[in-house]
Amino acid sequence: MLPNILRKLLSLLLTLFVLATITFFLMHSVPGGPFDSERALPAAVKANMATSFGLDLPVWKQYTKYIFGMLHGDFGPSYKYIGRDVREMICESLPISLLLGVLALGWALLFGLGLGVMSAYKRKSMLSAFTSFFSVSSLSLPSYLLAAALVYIFCVRLDILPPAQWESWRSMILPVITLGMRPAAMVARLIRASLLESLQADYVRTARAKGLSEAVILWKHCLRNSFLPVLSLLGLLVANIITGSFVVEYIFAIPGMGKYFIDAVTSRDYPLIMGVTMVYGFALVASNLLVDLAYAWLDPRIRIV
């Protein structure tokens, strides 16, 4: 078990290192510099700026400086917001994005679980048909359209929820629902399929023969076996939530990392782009690692070496 964890940790570090390297060299091969603006700056000013940000050094020196800085949690200064550190900006926006993501994940798991179980329980019902329809259409609906529809209904028509910002719990409802809808559909679909499969198993027949009620069989016997597939889906869900958070933060004007990332890309703020990329990359890779470990912990068959 322990060597396995160690190996996984090593591969996590390797992945992050590769990500840092790819990002760095991609950013350096972008045509045009960060200080190219509409107004042509005097050459001397440009040279001064390049020196103060260390852009006149050879590329390999910039690279080692960047990697070593990152090991110390230092992502360098922002190019666009003069005088601000990327680290400081991330520290400000990360908690907001994290809260949004965790809430959305929680809502997706709860909603998906409930919907999936109910539709497996009543197989030929309207609810089951609704779940199938819901999951297919949620998977086809871009999140910005869902957001637009929700804002239109709840903010414009009914006027009961604020359309943007991130202040009170009321302002969190719509972004969380929007962000969690797609993952919820994925969870519901998976749980339904895996419950339907395990309902055919021999142990379910035994449980029925013992005279257990269908609900007990479903909740106590089958659902446990369905948790493993859901767990393996978790990495995908996190990736989905990260992707979705760009749009959701953009639409609802939430001052999280996704919004900074879009800002940074449009204004070519390289240190900010790289910093945010690394944080997202870490979140994704770390959640994959956690899933692997939890998997091995829950299912002894996987616990080899």
Next chain:
Amino acid sequence: MFWKKVGNAHIAALFIGFITLLAIAAPWITHFSYSDQNASETLLSPSRMHWCGTDSLGRDLFSRLLYGARVSLGIGCFTALFSAVFGTIYGSLSAYAGGYLDAFLMRIGDILYSLPSILLTVLIMLVVGRGPLGIFVAIAVVGWVSAARIARGQVLQAKELPYVEAAKSLGLSTLRILFKHILPNILPPILVNLSFEIPQNILSESFLSFVGLGLAPPYASWGSLANEGWRAYRTYPHLIFFPALILFVTILAFQVLGDALRVALDPQSRK
């Protein structure tokens, strides 16, 4: 019942064919260009003249949607096709090579796969440029890995089967066995994967264009049209309604088709 007989998948396939035809025939269907501005006819509601109304610069939304279909569908299909072909070749060669080379090749895929794909896509677009080529490269670079994994798994299984052994004992070359004998047999799962990649890529593109990181004007895609509509949807709902509708229905059609394909090609999943 008619519905049961025809089946959702047929309707979905018909719809996709219809949209594709419209996209190809766009210049012959509408007599408005997608970029012609008309200052006297801005923000009109749908009418007989302008079927979907006009936008803030007086451009006909219907023709913009048709030309947008070229971009959205084109990018979705070509990136998926490229990813599938490249991934299949990569994965099957890797599986056939075996040993350290296989481990190394798949390690590259693993790393790419575990990175946040949307970030890589955006970064690559920055490098290649915000045109159709840029977005094609950006989506394709991260898209081929799943096809490669599937192909590798399938080839690893097929390698041990008697017909491959028979082909080997007949003295056929490795490449010939791989592409003439194994490949046709492992095609179904790859096709299913392809059919799910297409809507995924259409979504990715629309998503990038929506947040303003995708195609730059004057190109119109369904995502960028939705973005334009989003800015004024309270007063001019038709501007977001039509792009949203066509995007949703198209992706839905692809999903339904993919599902049907999966069930038809894989008897195991028939429930």
